[in-house]
Amino acid sequence: MIPRTLPTWQLKSWQDELSQLIQSPEDLFARLNLDPQHLAAAQRAAQLFPLRVTDSFVRRMQPGNLDDPLLRQVLPLGCEFDEAIGYSNDPLGEAQTNPVPGIVHKYHGRVLLIAATHCAIHCRYCFRRHFPYAQNHLSREQWAASLDYVRCDTSISEVILSGGDPLAQGDKQLAWLIEQLEAIPHLQRLRIHSRLPVVLPSRITPELVSLLSHSRLQPVLVIHCNHPQEVDEEVLAALQELKHAGLTLLNQCVLLRGVNDELATLVALSESLFRAQVLPYYVHLLDKVQGAAHFAVTEDRARELHQGMLAKLPGYLVPRFVKEISQEASKTPL
């Protein structure tokens, strides 16, 4: 395991880093020395979905390069105003699978809890960029109704903490929630969907690792990493620590035009992930959310990339290429 070093910026706690996100296009442009002629469009588009990115993620971007694959994921663009046919604010029809606030129940045997209503980074292609988080922000009392829902349905064996980013909340709240879930006898697994191990690796503290690895529920952490440049030494060390503590680590990524729609990039991503002890799980076709059409990759191109990966990698490094169709009983393989 690579020992985790403490560079100067890491002397900050993860909470400090989370409270000092880059949230203004001016700051991002100045920080990366970007061409100012694109600033006004970025400022307008940030009103559709605010800019938000960690300093740690920005450190992995190449200054002056508007096409940097990490920058493209967070930079607001004027084309987000284009109304694209077939795109909507709720592409997965989650409003119809939101039986009580804080719960999304789509598939048999597992249920998703909106465990936090904010993220450390705003991905411009996020299918929840229009999600009514305000209506799903729960007090402890409201949590009781969500937990009752899980308690009353004995077919549920796995709870997925999602959001927002479930690891954006503090350990105390997370520990309380895990304790409530552990007390539900039919639950077997706790799955956490989080981008924080990648965009804010300092979040992976010894206390968090201990909390997750000592649960009676089998812990599965699904990270979200789209490009090999995202896996720097700090991310690598944080993920290795989680693996060392016994967590199952999987990755899901979104196929994004101009970010990771080249075979060499996807092959390098799988290899970087495996070095960090993470298995590639899903490559998702873009969910058709309004404002993100410029990221779309065609199904034919996705199939071609999948075939290319099969030819270049061992089977365990080739993720499943899937798309999500609203109201289907599972994700649909391409």
Ligand code: SF4
């Ligand atoms: S971290 Fe996940 S939930 Fe948050 S904006 Fe990105 S894709 Fe969406």
